[in-house]
Amino acid sequence: xxxxxxxxxxxxxxxxxxxxxxxxxxxxxxxxxxxxxxxxxxxxxxxxxxxxxxxxxxxxxxxxxxxxxxxxxxxxxxxxxxxxxxxxxxxxxxxxxxxxxxxxxxxxxxxxxxxxxxxxxxxxxxxxxxxxxxxxxxxxxxxxxxxxxxxxxxxxxxxxxxxxxxxxxxxxxxxxxxxxxxxxxxxxxxxxxxxxxxxxxxxxxxxxxxxxxxxxxxxxxxxxxxxxxxxxxxxxxxxxxxxxxxxxxxxxxxxxxxxxxxxxxxxxxxxxxxxxxxxxxxxxxxxxxxxxxxxxxxxxxxxxxxxxxxxxxxxxxxxxxxxxxxxxxxxxxxxxxxxxxxxxxxxxxxxxxxxxxxxxxxxxxxxxxxxxxxxxxxxxxxxxxxxxxxxxxxxxxxxxxxxxxxxxxxxxxxxxxxxxxxxxxxxxxxxxxxxxxxxxxxxxxxxxxxxxxxxxxxxxxxxxxxxxxxxxx
Ligand SMILES: Cc1ncc(COP(=O)(O)O)c(C=O)c1O
Numbered sequence: 249x250x251x252x253x254x255x256x257x258x259x260x261x262x263x264x265x266x267x268x269x270x271x272x273x274x275x276x277x278x279x280x281x282x283x284x285x286x287x288x289x290x291x292x293x294x295x296x297x298x299x300x301x302x303x304x305x306x307x308x309x310x311x312x313x314x315x316x317x318x319x320x321x322x323x324x325x326x327x328x329x330x331x332x333x334x335x336x337x338x339x340x341x342x343x344x345x346x347x348x349x350x351x352x353x354x355x356x357x358x359x360x361x362x363x364x365x366x367x368x369x370x371x372x373x374x375x376x377x378x379x380x381x382x383x384x385x386x387x388x389x390x391x392x393x394x395x396x397x398x399x400x401x402x403x404x405x406x407x408x409x410x411x412x413x414x415x416x417x418x419x420x421x422x423x424x425x426x427x428x429x430x431x432x433x434x435x436x437x438x439x440x441x442x443x444x445x446x447x448x449x450x451x452x453x454x455x456x457x458x459x460x461x462x463x464x465x466x467x468x469x470x471x472x473x474x475x476x477x478x479x480x481x482x483x484x485x486x487x488x489x490x491x492x493x494x495x496x497x498x499x500x501x502x503x504x505x506x507x508x509x510x511x512x513x514x515x516x517x518x519x520x521x522x523x524x525x526x527x528x529x530x531x532x533x534x535x536x537x538x539x540x541x542x543x544x545x546x547x548x549x550x551x552x553x554x555x556x557x558x559x560x561x562x563x564x565x566x567x568x569x570x571x572x573x574x575x576x577x578x579x580x581x582x583x584x585x586x587x588x589x590x591x592x593x594x595x596x597x598x599x600x601x602x603x604x605x606x607x608x609x610x611x612x613x614x615x616x617x618x619x620x621x622x623x624x625x626x627x628x629x630x631x632x633x634x635x636x637x638x639x640x641x642x643x644x645x646x647x648x649x650x651x652x653x654x655x656x657x658x659x660x661x662x663x664x665x666x667x668x669x670x671x672x673x674x675x676x677x678x679x680x681x682x683x684x685x686x687x688x689x690x691x692x693x694x695x696x697x698x699x700x701x702x703x704x705x706x707x708x709x710x711x712x713x714x715x716x717x718x719x720x721x
Contacts, residue, residue: 256302264309265337268320273695276671277321279314286315322696323673323703325689328486328514328543335605336547336598343594350592351584352574360580363596366603370539371555373519373608375532382559384587385541385595386552389513390431392538395554395562395588397422397435397478399536400507402565403558404477409565413440421469422478422506423447425457425492426681427485429511451681454639455490457481463500470504478507483528484515487678487688489644491515494530510534513552515642517544520612524619527641535561544615546694547598554587562586614694618643621691625701632705637683643691646680649712658684659715666711673704 281289289311319329348356350363367383386392401408405420413420420441424432426448436446447469450461466476479501481492494510501508510531516539518524519531531537535558541551556562563586576582584590603611622643626636629647638646652659664677664687678688689704 253300253302257305260302260305260309265334268313269334269695272318272321273323273700275313275318275321277318277324277674278668278671279317280669281315289315317674320693320695321674322693322700324692325673325675325696325704326692327676328540328690328692329549330543330546331693331695332548333546333602333605335601339598339601340548343597348594350594351590352582353577353580354574356594357577357580359594359597360583362600363594366596366600367553367555369603369608370553370599374516374537374539374555375519376537376555376557380557380559382556382562382581382586384554384562384583385599386554386588387550387595388542388552389429389511389538389540390434390552391588392513392540392552392554393429393431393480393509393511394435394438395565396480396507396509396511396536396538397432397439397441398588399556399561399565400478400509401439401441403535403561404505404507405475406564416475418473418475419445421445421447421474421476422480423449423462423465423476424480424511425449425482425485426451427455427457427487427490428480428482429486429513432480451490455485455488455680457492457497459493459496459500462497463503466500466504466506476504476506478509479504480509480511481530481534482515483510483512483531484518484640484642484644486514488638488646488680489515489640489642489690490638491527491640491642494528494534496530498530498533507535508533509536509538511538513538513540514543516540517611517615518619518642520608521615521619522612523616524641541599541602544618544692545599545602545611546614547602551595551599553599618691618694618696621696621698621701624698625689625691625704628701628705629708632709634708637686638680645689646678646686647689648684648686649708652712652715653684658686660687661685662715663687663708663711666714667704667707670707670711673700673707675704 320331348359350356353360368378371381371383372378432446433443436443447465449465450458452458469476481494481497483491498508518528537555539553541547542549567585583592626645634647634649636647648660661677675687675689677685679685
């Protein structure tokens with residue numbers, strides 16, 4: 249490759265890094281393109297002739313700008329995908345450049361210890377013992393939840409490691425709320441447990457797990473010969489930000505001898521805020537926790553985290569030894585033998601860099617700003633005549649409008665679709681347990697300000713006013 253295109257490619261990337269954060273607010277949030285149109289646009293790439301890198305970089309910048317939902321937009325009120333901090337972009341670039349291999353500690357001592365240091369600090373914020381907690385980075389929350397189920401299985405039914413599930417006789421069963429994330433259904437399939445091993449426990453009016461229903465379900469299952477081994481509490485459900493009563497759930501889990509895991513993939517960051525921390529009371533006593541840095545800690549995907557209070561438990565679940573891997577290092581565990589992954593990217597470098605740049609107090613301000621924007625959005629919607637239907641201290645608002653509920657069927661979905669089509673704000677539609685569809689808006693960007701909330705409310709009002717009358721029943 250000649251020197252010039254290479255240099256120009258980096259200039260293009262550097263220019264975009266400078267421009268995007270300033271221009272993002274004026275870009276459309278949404279993109280509307282069919283698969284056929286998108287494929288046609290890429291048809292020129294037949295990989296027959298080599299292309300100069302600056303042209304490829306230019307094309308990629310344009311495609312990413314024009315053909316993506318802009319999740320770093322301050323008016324992307326979406327699915328926990330954050331605006332990223334530049335420190336994370338710098339760190340991820342360095343990771344791509346050096347490509348450190350973290351599988352064996354001795355191959356990447358610096359990054360392995362950088363990750364350990366970062367995770368220990370975050371473990372301390374959860375209320376775990378930073379000195380003894382076993383923790384590692386994952387590709388995301390789904391992998392962290394998979395890890396939790398496999399570790400819980402290994403701790404509570406250790407014979408599965410050698411004999412598998414076939415010889416067990418009694419069916420291993422675990423418990424999540426009806427509003428829990430559906431990664432657990434996938435995990436049940438991946439682990440060979442099958443989806444009927446997942447019991448969805450009823451929720452109360454605030455969409456949080458009912459501990460009495462949990463106790464009843466476990467008692468019935470144990471009586472019927474099943475083996476309840478794990479209870480999962482969610483701290484910040486995906487649909488509505490509900491927080492299960494963690495302490496009460498833990499008491500039930502302990503009573504039945506089950507492992508207690510908390511899925512705090514999004515909500516975990518609330519431990520940074522003195523105002524929000526009490527809502528997560530009980531997380532500090534969990535056996536394990538899922539917490540995603542690529543959600544509310546504003547780092548690029550993927551960066552999940554798994555924390556386990558029992559330092560040797562992950563190694564019991566994943567331990568393995570080979571002669572072809574480098575020998576272990578005294579005082580350090582090798583990630584390939586304590587986690588789901590083998591080859592391991594330096595996922596945690598972007599979390600380290602963001603934490604180092606902002607400091608814990610800086611992060612606290614970002615979290616509290618977003619929580620305040622959530623409160624403000626709730627108030628603005630109510631003022632404009634909308635009805636908020638969920639209860640959470642976290643910045644996630646589910647809402648509808650009495651006029652949209654007037655007919656036999658809710659018309660909120662049509663409003664959500666039109667708001668998205670207009671491109672000034674991105675929200676989604678969700679159906680909560682026992683309810684009709686509602687609109688969902690989550691503050692996912694530290695860049696979101698009150699003017700952005702006003703744009704959303706104005707868009708909702710404009711679209712609602714333009715909606716045709718519902719058909720008469
Ligand atoms: C509560 C919860 N758990 C787990 C996940 C899965 O996380 P990921 O998408 O990072 O795999 C999500 C995703 O939104 C989530 O909201």
